Amino acid sequence: MPAENAAIANKTHPAAWTYDNIDSMRRELKRLGFSYDWDREIATCKPEYYKWEQWLFLKMYEKGMAYRKEALVNWCDSCQTVLANEQVEADLCWRCGEPVRQKKLWQWFFRITDFAEDLLVYCDKLAGWPEKVIAMQKNWIGKSLGTFIKFPIENMDEHIPVFTTRPDTVFGATFMCLAPEHPLVKKLSTGTSHEENIDNFIERISRQDRSSRALDNYEKEGVFTGAFCINPLSGKKMPVYTANFALMEYGTGAVMSVPAHDQRDFEFAKKYDLDIIVVVKPPDEDLDVSSMTEAFTGEGVMVNSGDFDGANSKKAIDDISSFIEEKDLGKRTVNFRLRDWGISRQRYWGAPIPMVHCNECGIVPVKENDLPVILPEDVDLLEGGKSPLSELDYYARVKCPKCGSPDARRETDTMDTFVESSWYFERYCSPDCSDRIFDKDAVDYWMPVDQYIGGVEHAILHLLYSRYYTRVLNALGLVQYREPFTRLLTQGMVCKETFTCPEHGFIFPEEVNDKGAQPVCEKCDNNIIVGRVEKMSKSKKNVIDPNTLLEIYGADTTRLFCLFAAPPERDLEWSEQGVEGGYRFLKRVWRISFITVDLIMDAVPFNGGVDEIEGEFLDLYRKTHYTIKKVTNDIQDRFHFNTAISAVMELVNRIYAIDNLSDKLKKNIINAGVMKFTLESAALMLSPIVPHFAEELWESLGHEESILLSPWPSYREEVLVQDDILLVVQVNGKLRSRFNISRNTGEAAIKETALSDERVQKFIGGKPVKKVIIVKNKLVNIVV
């Protein structure tokens, strides 16, 4: 659907649009020097891929994991299609931002709710995932423990089932609210004097769009149906209302209203003058209904609740639930917010759903041998995104796979784009496998993904769907694991300040003339307003074209800046000057190497004992080993490339700090060896970050083989061990002095040296020393 919308906007065919994009993306990624294994490249819009998606759909259909039902679904008028709940953000379409309305349609669904509990339980086992994403998923699944209770309807052999998380307040339920769409609403009001009122209300509410229904200040209103139900615990007669705040899609679509203990119910009761009964009171005070201004939702002591009076309300939840179960009035249940995944899209550009509608046989799956059902590509798109498929006779008209009737029709809805992305990583393991969905051995070898990377915007879209799909594959015996991604890193977005011109609105950075004191618009010379730093977006024009950047600085500087500016999970604030700084660093490395390369060409990278080296070069040698240790750790374990880069910067600064470097290298072959070791290590450490640069540097140092074939540098712990240690002295926790001391000096000697220090003495000022804390090889704290 995203590709199709873009293709329509650009007056081209989605296929052409998609393949063009893949081509330019591949080019850009290669140009930036990404080391992807291009032999495994797949395109999910090709029949070789979606054939297996359709195959999987058939398997899911067989097992009842995929089904069709008529339901109220999210419909986007602008995109002309249904959206899954996950694809509606604040009641707007995730793709085009237009409002979404509810529409009743027959649709295909995946039974993701069957795995709700499992998806939730495993959230806590995803140790390598950011907490933020876990929290969002848990929230989305929305498990709540409660009780399901039947409220008998007066003078009728029927009851209203409700779901509540607060069974302790049942005695305080004084009225009932049904969702306007609830089937009982019509049933109770039909033929009564309330019918017209109710019908008008339902009609009015259904016309209101969801976004206004979700507003904070949206007024709670309802209409009496004329019927009463009986509170099964208190025996009280409760009027049955239909109310706009009751949601058909949550729980049972009916709310047992307890105005004393639920704010929403409280407001409703006040408005319609309904009874309020307090059944839980705070431990240290009494509640008076007439003076209450809001509901009491806290924990407390039970009152007005028959045998349960005096108990703690939290305990009463359990006791009342048990009582209800014993009397067969209801039972404990678990309710989830998560609903089944609607995957039908009334759009053209997607994998066809391999199903046939036959007048005789009903819904019939396409035979496995007849897969793939190929999406015809020689079609013209219709205005406004409406799918041409249902009007393509040669596609839509089909023989029934079961009875052979020639009048059957193909399912012309296509699958949600997120179905494609829910299993591509398995396909990567054996991209050319043609007789099966994937090669089992290859999947066993590679999967699950050790480290997955993606944006947070997929926290509950792609990442939840993929976790679900993995469970489906697992249930079908196709894979042995349940979780697709062991570790997850959600990278930040690239952000930049916006520029607004009073005349031209948002303008591109290259349209800003910043030569004067005040930046002005190139086109009209008006002063420019510099807006806040926001995610780069075409609409706000705060973008940098990567190609321009590659032209000016090349791939390495671009990579270096991106990795240096912030740790990867954080948003990156784009800075032209920062890029310039990265460029400067590379030139600095190149220059020092260029100056010294002839002097060290014949030297062997030093690898001997530290006692052979002297002075600054010993220091440099140690620093190199230390840097290797830090960089290795930063890159491998922490993914903190920014600190890895800064460590190499420090190392390079250390070289620059040596006076008369050339002379010292000329005079002493050991010094030259140290220098060579340092430069080679620097090249190797920089190679993942600036691969092209590192390769050049490597060659200039006399290597004929690619740097990629050289092993990662290793450090020796014994080189790091220094005999002379800098010891910091604190008096009462404040830094007062420091001195060098031999590594293994005994505590007594350290104490003596510290106490005899002139500056330390000054701050002790003759006061008695209470305590001396010595942290080995680090500091001394003297408490006076």
Add this chain to the structure above:
RNA sequence: GCCUGGGUGGCGGAAUAGGUAGACGCAAGGGACUUAAAAUCCCUCGGUCAUUAUGGCUGUGCGAGUUCAAUUCUCGCCCCAGGCACCA
């Protein structure tokens, strides 16, 4: 309202296991080189009070606490970002 993060110089950010706060870079200021400019190299750079010193005081959103020692741990509060939200 609820759930997650997060508040450190002019700015991006360091401080990995409670132990020298501000690494590294950007910007700024000063100097060297140059006829000049660019490029490059060197120095300064949290605040404040001092200018004999390896200086004093203060400082990681605010307020308390634990500790010899807190950016780091605990409690309360404020602010920012993201997510969820008539969810019964």
